[in-house]
Amino acid sequence: xxxxxxxxxxxxxxxxxxxxxxxxxxxxxxxxxxxxxxxxxxxxxxxxxxxxxxxxxxxxxxxxxxxxxxxxxxxxxxxxxxxxxxxxxxxxxxxxxxxxxxxxxxxxxxxxxxxxxxxxxxxxxxxxxxxxxxxxxxxxxxxxxxxxxxxxxxxxxxxxxxxxxxxxxxxxxxxxxxxxxxxxxxxxxxxxxxxxxxxxxxxxxxxxxxxxxxxxxxxxxxxxxxxxxxxxxxxxxxxxxxxxxxxxxxxxxxxxxxxxxxxxxxxxxxxxxxxxxxxxxxxxxxxxxxxxxxxxxxxxxxxxxxxxxxxxxxxxxxxxxxxxxxxxxxxxxxxxxxxxxxxxxxxxxxxxxxxxxxxxxxxxxxxxxxxxxxxxxxxxxxxxxxxxxxxxxxxxxxxxxxxxxxxxxxxxxxxxxxxxxxxxxxxxxxxxxxxxxxxxxxxxxxxxxxxxxxxxxxxxxxxxxxxxxxxxxxxxxxxxxxxxxxxxxxxxxxxxxxxxxxxxxxxxxxxxxxxxxxxxxxxxxxxxxxxxxxxxxxxxxxxxxxxxxxxxxxxxxxxxxxx
Amino acid sequence: xxxxxxxxxxxxxxxxxxxxxxxxxxxxxxxxxxxxxxxxxxxxxxxxxxxxxxxxxxxxxxxxxxxxxxxxxxxxxxxxxxxxxxxxxxxxxxxxxxxxxxxxxxxxxxxxxxxxxxxxxxxxxxxxxxxxxxxxxxxxxxxxxxxxxxxxxxxxxxxxxxxxxxxxxxxxxxxxxxxxxxxxxxxxxxxxxxxxxx
Numbered sequence: 001x002x003x004x005x006x007x008x009x010x011x012x013x014x015x016x017x018x019x020x021x022x023x024x025x026x027x028x029x030x031x032x033x034x035x036x037x038x039x040x041x042x043x044x045x046x047x048x049x050x051x052x053x054x055x056x057x058x059x060x061x062x063x064x065x066x067x068x069x070x071x072x073x074x075x076x077x078x079x080x081x082x083x084x085x086x087x088x089x090x091x092x093x094x095x096x097x098x099x100x101x102x103x104x105x106x107x108x109x110x111x112x113x114x115x116x117x118x119x120x121x122x123x124x125x126x127x128x129x130x131x132x133x134x135x136x137x138x139x140x141x142x143x144x145x146x147x148x149x150x151x152x153x154x155x156x157x158x159x160x161x162x163x164x165x166x167x168x169x170x171x172x173x174x175x176x177x178x179x180x181x182x183x184x185x186x187x188x189x190x191x192x193x194x195x196x197x198x199x200x201x202x203x204x205x206x207x208x209x210x211x212x213x214x215x216x217x218x219x220x221x222x223x224x225x226x227x228x229x230x231x232x233x234x235x236x237x238x239x240x241x242x243x244x245x246x247x248x249x250x251x252x253x254x255x256x257x258x259x260x261x262x263x264x265x266x267x268x269x270x271x272x273x274x275x276x277x278x279x280x281x282x283x284x285x286x287x288x289x290x291x292x293x294x295x296x297x298x299x300x301x302x303x304x305x306x307x308x309x310x311x312x313x314x315x316x317x318x319x320x321x322x323x324x325x326x327x328x329x330x331x332x333x334x335x336x337x338x339x340x341x342x343x344x345x346x347x348x349x350x351x352x353x354x355x356x357x358x359x360x361x362x363x364x365x366x367x368x369x370x371x372x373x374x375x376x377x378x379x380x381x382x383x384x385x386x387x388x389x390x391x392x393x394x395x396x397x398x399x400x401x402x403x404x405x406x407x408x409x410x411x412x413x414x415x416x417x418x419x420x421x422x423x424x425x426x427x428x429x430x431x432x433x434x435x436x437x438x439x440x441x442x443x444x445x446x447x448x449x450x451x452x453x454x455x456x457x458x459x460x461x462x463x464x465x466x467x468x469x470x471x472x473x474x475x476x477x478x479x480x481x482x483x484x485x486x487x488x489x490x491x492x493x494x495x496x497x498x499x500x501x502x503x504x505x506x507x508x509x510x511x512x513x514x515x516x517x518x519x520x521x522x523x524x525x526x527x528x529x530x531x532x533x534x535x536x537x538x539x540x541x542x543x544x545x546x547x548x549x550x551x552x553x554x555x556x557x558x559x560x561x562x563x
Numbered sequence: 564x565x566x567x568x569x570x571x572x573x574x575x576x577x578x579x580x581x582x583x584x585x586x587x588x589x590x591x592x593x594x595x596x597x598x599x600x601x602x603x604x605x606x607x608x609x610x611x612x613x614x615x616x617x618x619x620x621x622x623x624x625x626x627x628x629x630x631x632x633x634x635x636x637x638x639x640x641x642x643x644x645x646x647x648x649x650x651x652x653x654x655x656x657x658x659x660x661x662x663x664x665x666x667x668x669x670x671x672x673x674x675x676x677x678x679x680x681x682x683x684x685x686x687x688x689x690x691x692x693x694x695x696x697x698x699x700x701x702x703x704x705x706x707x708x709x710x711x712x713x714x715x716x717x718x719x720x721x722x723x724x725x726x727x728x729x730x731x732x733x734x735x736x737x738x739x740x741x742x743x744x745x746x747x748x749x750x751x752x753x754x755x756x757x758x759x760x761x
Binding site: 117121189192193194200202203223224228231232246248249250255256257265 | 602608
């Protein structure tokens with residue numbers, strides 16, 4: 001575990017002036033060559049925040065274009081590129097990297113380990129992912145650029161088969177899409193292997209699997225899911241590249257190939273991907289809700305079982321994205337039922353969170369506000385999900401803005417809210433300073449209001465028949481006012497996110513000093529200094545219950561007496 | 564509930580965790596299995612759907628000798644694993660080298676098969692659907708054999724320079740796990756492509 005940047009205890013401080021070229025280079029070097037899980041966690045998170053802003057700008061451009069009928073702000077080609085890149089960015093470069101940002105930083109601290117199981121693989125995974133992200137954005141300036149005969153991907157983030165054939169997707173846009181996602185996929189699988197190995201092999205003494213913090217449990221489940229879902233995507237993309245570069249016929253219907261099989265392969269990845277993104281969000285809520293309710297999580301074993309249940313069920317529901325392509329009614333019925341089945345474990349989770357809050361001493365600090373909103377929004381997202389799993393209803397609404405509203409309810413209303421909660425919650429641990437609470441509340445309320453204006457209203461044009469992926473619409477359709485409201489909501493969200501970005505930077509310099517344990521929490525990461533020293537713990541901790549810090553604080557009434 | 568004071572230390576058994584290497588390799592194998600599954604599914608799905616010749620029946624022949632070589636390499640690597648566990652480094656080196664030789668024979672066999680298919684039968688990736696799926700699935704497996712052989716060769720070089728000792732047996736076994744996986748995949752590929760697909 002060589003890290004040239006680690007300070008050697010007792011060694012002399014570097015005496016060069018603070019902003020000399022040498023000092024800056026050394027600082028840069030310490031970040032580029034690091035194998036420390038905490039620094040890599042921070043890198044992942046910063047990378048995700050950067051792309052969150054980029055993807056947000058793309059979303060805003062889309063909303064400006066749709067704000068009124070027959071708008072000419074964007075050309076159809078640019079619109080296609082923007083919604084493709086918005087989806088790709090948010091799923092692969094924001095969601096996936098946030099997961100590993102949190103997992104990398106927190107899991108070793110939570111399980112009492114000094115680093116991840118494979119520190120070098122960890123660094124490799126990050127830089128490979130970063131390279132993939134740069135590559136897909138390079139496509140904007142590569143080739144002929146944004147407004148030319150362009151090369152940014154424009155086939156939708158699902159890249160349905162005939163569209164990606166050489167005949168319909170000229171230039172290199174689709175190649176950029178496939179190649180960079182293969183590359184980030186390697187990084188993701190590497191990171192997932194690392195998380196699993198860390199949790200299985202690096203736990204401190206006494207940390208049995210049933211005493212793992214739920215955060216670690218859920219990330220463990222997600223990493224397992226990543227192993228079997230990202231790789232099918234890689235396989236499908238290899239096939240796509242074989243078709244495009246070597247003249248293969250996988251998806252070429254004129255030579256006996258099938259466009260449908262791309263959809264199957266893509267959604268075998270694409271549907272579990274939703275759970276890959278949402279389970280880490282649950283993981284964050286699992287840590288925050290008990291602490292701010294002053295109660296241990298209700299039904300720990302049920303939470304674990306429900307997570308594993310979601311993992312397994314999610315692998316059998318992918319074709320509910322494909323009810324309209326003409327499968328047999330037997331498979332429609334199967335995928336409809338299995339999709340509804342997901343409601344059971346997720347319902348268990350929601351009940352357990354509510355039961356945790358029930359009768360607790362609730363403190364509505366910013367992280368808890370975000371988690372509370374998450375509970376309501378995830379409930380609604382689940383309900384519209386059940387609606388969409390009903391085949392006839394799905395036939396009616398397929399590829400309409402109703403679907404867009406539904407999945408943004410999951411991806412923003414559940415996942416982004418939890419990610420914000422997690423950032424507020426663990427920011428003091430990472431930087432040693434609290435985030436500004438007033439700005440945090442402003443961020444929360446603005447984002448909440450903006451979110452509901454945008455995505456509640458967006459269901460309606462969907463039901464009125466507005467399809468997704470159209471760059472403009474006729475005034476006579478009557479979608480104009482609704483889209484205006486949706487766009488305004490979008491701008492309110494954008495302002496809230498900018499406020500958050502400002503808070504992030506401002507608090508780093510001027511925030512209140514946090515101390516080791518500002519929230520009076522119970523998991524191991526709060527026993528270390530903020531920010532934690534290199535290698536985390538001076539002595540290997542020994543754990544006797546699920547709430548080791550509670551045991552330390554309340555020696556007269558420790559948890560392990562009751563286990 | 565009994566209130567007898569039992570210190571948790573007394574209850575807890577000694578703290579044993581699984582080895583990082585084995586868990587990591589097991590995860591990699593799970594991930595690789597998913598890739599192979601997709602390619603096998605594609606092969607099976609497109610079986611007999613090709614619209615032009617040549618068809619598998621016309622051009623494929625059973626690679627019996629090849630398969631025997633590859634599958635027996637699983638036995639030789641297992642013998643090597645046992646040798647290093649007992650500290651018999653010379654014996655380990657010999658079995659390890661035999662494994663590499665068997666893997667190399669398999670690769671040469673595949674290369675020959677492909678040469679015949681390309682130059683004699685005119686079957687390439689772009690010829691027809693059969694060519695596309697065949698070269699992708701068999702090629703994916705062959706590329707895994709190549710990666711495995713590179714790993715094995717590295718260990719052989721370290722063995723010849725005398726750096727492999729008994730304490731490295733765990734790492735060697737992790738690498739051998741990968742090789743066993745490559746062999747197991749071949750059984751599936753062989754069955755699907757050469758037995759069912761013909």
